[in-house]
Amino acid sequence: MAKHNKWSKVKHRKAAVEKKRGKIWTKIAKAIIVAAKNGGPDPASNLTLRYAIDEARYANMPRDTIERAIKKGAGGESTESYEAMRYEGYAPGGVAVIVDALTDNRTRTITDVRLAFSDHNGNVGTTGCVAFLFQHRGEIVLAGNGKPVDADKLMELALESGAEDVQEPDGPPEGESEELWTILTDPTKFQTAKDAFEQAGYKVLQAELAMIPETRVSVAGEAAEQLAELVERLEDLDDVQKVWTNADFADAEADV
DSSP, X not given: OEEOOOOHHHHHHHHXXXXXXXXXXXXXXXXXXXXXXXXXXXXTTOHHHHXXXXXXXXXXXXXXXXXXXXXXXXXTOOOOOOEEEEEXXXXXXXXXXXXXXXXXXXXXXXXXXXXXHHHTTOEEOOTTTTGGGEEEEEEEEEEOTTSOOOHHHHHHHHHHTTEEEEEEOSSOOTTOSSOOEEEEEOGGGHHHHHHHHHHTTOEEEEEEEEEEESSOEEOOHHHHHHHHHHHHHHHHSTTEEEEEEOEEOTTOSOOO
C-alpha cells in the first residue's frame, strides 16, 4: 500500500469544474459526441462512450445534456470530424507534460499548444519524448461516503477487483471532510474495479483512464507558478481534453 498525500490534481480538477463548469461540460460533450459517432449510442457495448458518460456524471452534467450529445453523435447530426491528438513537452523545472486533444484542425491546435508552452517558459517536444515517464492506468478516487474507510476491507476489495495499487492518504485534503483514497488499475480492469467500489457503497469522486507518472519532479517557487499557469492555459483551450504532468507540488504553494 503506497502513501499518497498529493491531492493537488483532484483539487485542481474540482476547482476547474466549479470555476469553468460550462467549458468543462462542452469538452465532455465533445468526447461523448465523438465516442457515440465512432462506436454507437450504447454504453454497454461502447466503453469509450461509457467512460465519457461517467466523467460527465462526476462533473454533475445534466442528464438531458448527456443524452443530447449521444443523440447528436450517433444520429449523424454532428458534421465535424474530430481526431485525437497527443502532444508532449517540458515545463519549467524539468516537468514532463502530456496534452490530449480532440481537434478538427491540427494546425490550429498545435499552434495554440506551442504558444501556451512558449509563453510559460516551456517547449513542445517530439512524440514519445516524455510518454515513457508515464504509465497508462485506471485511476479511481474515492471516499467512504460518510463512513470511515476500513483500510483492510478496501485493500481486500481492491485485490478482488484486480486493482494494482491502493494509495493511502495521510489525512483529509484541504476543504474536504473525508480522506480520499486513490486506486490504480490496469486499463482492462478499470471498469470492473470502479463498479465493485460503487456497489460496495464507496463514493467515487473521480474515475478515468489516466497517464500516471512513474516518478515525480519536485517543483516550487517561480517554476511552480509558471507550471500552474501553463496547465490552466492549456486546459482553457477548446481543443484540449486532458493535461497530465509528473509534478510534485508537495512543498509548493501552487497546485496542479
